[in-house]
């Protein structure tokens with residue numbers, strides 16, 4: 141039997157190891173302080189000692205300072221297996237933080253104690269992003285246990301803070317430890333996926349979140365002439381913003397939602413009674429724009445509409461941007477990371493991969509901004525962030541084989 145087959149057979153024997161790993165990770169809730177948690181420290185320290193026992197050539201910790209959490213740090217781990225060619229790295233990057241459990245009575249079991257039911261492991265974080273984390277760890281374990289030497293250095297990176305914008309995670313690492321990465325490194329992010337495992341994500345839309353606070357003048361409902369109705373101005377603002385869809389009208393079939401989207405979302409309560417002209421109204425827009433458009437231009441268009449509404453309705457509009465992420469040029473299907481990943485997927489699973497784009501918001505965006513190609517892939521049932529989140533054991537082991545194949549190729 142050749143090494144590759146031996147490694148695959150070994151991965152098939154890791155079911156109990158996977159369940160134990162998922163159990164330990166899930167029982168240490170790693171919720172960001174922005175979402176009311178205490179950060180990733182406990183979970184990451186447990187993982188660090190686990191990785192230390194596995195036999196990596198090195199396990200390093202990089203800490204982003206954060207005064208809001210008890211230990212004052214948000215830790216990231218890097219576990220390395222030295223390759224035949226040490227001038228280049230294969231990165232598999234997963235995040236350790238999870239979103240809160242949400243509505244507890246919608247869960248059929250304790251979100252932070254796993255429940256195993258056949259092929260499924262239930263618990264918060266089991267899919268997002270512990271499935272990706274576990275498949276990377278098990279691929280590395282099989283390589284180490286078989287004393288195989290990967291083609292290039294294998295570096296597993298487990299980052300913090302992904303769910304709330306990565307300021308204390310990958311963005312901190314990229315700002316302070318840029319020399320970790322070489323331009324010819326191969327970077328994989330197992331944090332998006334479909335149930336068949338055929339989609340390789342290569343592009344993300346740009347994101348702009350705009351909040352408009354419309355200030356008018358409150359008055360009695362029967363005397364609108366002495367007030368300034370903020371609700372009417374808000375309604376007109378929403379209608380005019382809708383017109384932006386015709387300016388940003390290009391479509392790209394690589395994306396599941398092929399056009400740019402400009403959606404009015406948040407709308408504040410104004411007055412609690414029927415007979416008062418509201419003096420203030422807040423409306424929010426979630427815009428996901430195809431990468432070829434400039435998001436600064438879109439923000440200017442919003443301001444222009446606000447100026448027009450101010451002039452027509454006599455209101456004042458304070459416009460703020462919550463999120464402003466210009467997406468980088470997509471990874472190309474001719475890039476080495478895409479070609480290698482597609483080969484590994486097809487050879488291990490028999491599925492022919494297709495390139496796709498998504499609505500935005502993974503750690504890959506930060507790398508693409510700096511000119512790196514990134515392949516995002518895993519086999520997911522897409523239960524992330526929902527109650528009764530779960531992860532498939534067989535998919536995790538299959539993904540681990542794909543990553544092991546990628547490391548050896």
Ligand SMILES: [Zn+2]
Pocket residue numbers: 235268269302331
């Ligand atoms: Zn995730």
